[in-house]
Amino acid sequence: xxxxxxxxxxxxxxxxxxxxxxxxxxxxxxxxxxxxRVKAFGINRSELHTRLGLAHGVSFPRVxxxxxxxxxxxxxxxxxxxxxxxxx
Numbered sequence: 001x002x003x004x005x006x007x008x009x010x011x012x013x014x015x016x017x018x019x020x021x022x023x024x025x026x027x028x029x030x031x032x033x034x035x036x037r038v039k040a041f042g043i044n045r046s047e048l049h050t051r052l053g054l055a056h057g058v059s060f061p062r063v064x065x066x067x068x069x070x071x072x073x074x075x076x077x078x079x080x081x082x083x084x085x086x087x088x
Contacts, residue, residue, distance in 0.1 A: 009062070039068070
């Protein structure tokens with residue numbers, strides 16, 4: 001059985017009700033990336049622009065929530081300051 005996760009998905013720009021919680025497959029991390037278990041997340045201003053249809057070059061459906069508090073089951077020693085850095 002494939003592992004799943006809950007995610008906030010936006011299928012197209014729209015009102016707050018356009019944000020839908022869905023069960024999705026857990027992604028495989030790319031080389032050099034680390035899989036994280038999200039504990040909480042926020043929707044920031046750029047994601048608000050995405051929801052409103054103001055962001056250019058955005059494809060849908062889109063999983064929102066790029067700012068998160070998380071742990072890394074594969075790397076439990078990782079500190080939050082290290083985990084907060086995105087890959088290039």
